[in-house]
Amino acid sequence: MEKVEPIRDPKKIEHLKKYLLGAGNMRNYALVVLGLNSALRISDILSLINIFSKAVKEKINPSPE
Template sequence: MNFVQPIRDPELIREIKRFLREKSHRNYMLFVTGINSGLRISDILQLRVSDTERAYFNLVEMKTDKKKRIEMTPNLRKELKEYVEGKEPHEFLFQSREGVNKAIGRSMAYKILRDAAAHVDLDDIGTHTLRKTFGYHFYKQYKNIAILQKIFNHSDPKVTLGYIGIDQDEMDKAMKGFRI
């Protein structure tokens, strides 16, 4: 498995959103849900329309089998409300075009993200990029590693900082400024 990075540049995020929205509302919403929730792709793909009826996601994480409650950002809530209009509560949010009420798979989610990344010339992108992008921008906005650590269920703040690429940013900045 390749090491993936968060998308640090807000302009690239806007361009990816524009690109995905033009291609498919489903693909756009997959991206928006990921970068606004911090959920793993395995949990996002299991979401159903009924999961958007509250102001938060209430789920059991597939990886850890732990219960999790994540408040939706106001913007995500608004966009999801529009997206699910006319859909039945039992339907998957991100349906495959194959079969009846089947969620897209992880490999399709990966393909969607790689296509968008290629459009903006980004490398080191995968499904985990969504979660890392959320974490990176959450940290940059609030500088509260303790809350982010809890959201991600990490054991140590150092793990969280490394996970979202803050350590790499600091090393890169130090090396660029180093003079001898």
């Protein structure tokens, strides 16, 4: 397995954020900003998104009781 290092240079982080915004990729921009500001791993963020999306789907289409 290849070793992965975090991006530590603030200029590189800002460049990445500007690139994602300029490319119109709001989903990835939001994931990057959320990860940077919360210090969560991407797997944790995706788990939260899955839980949230399931809750929204249940709210929109409630199961019959």
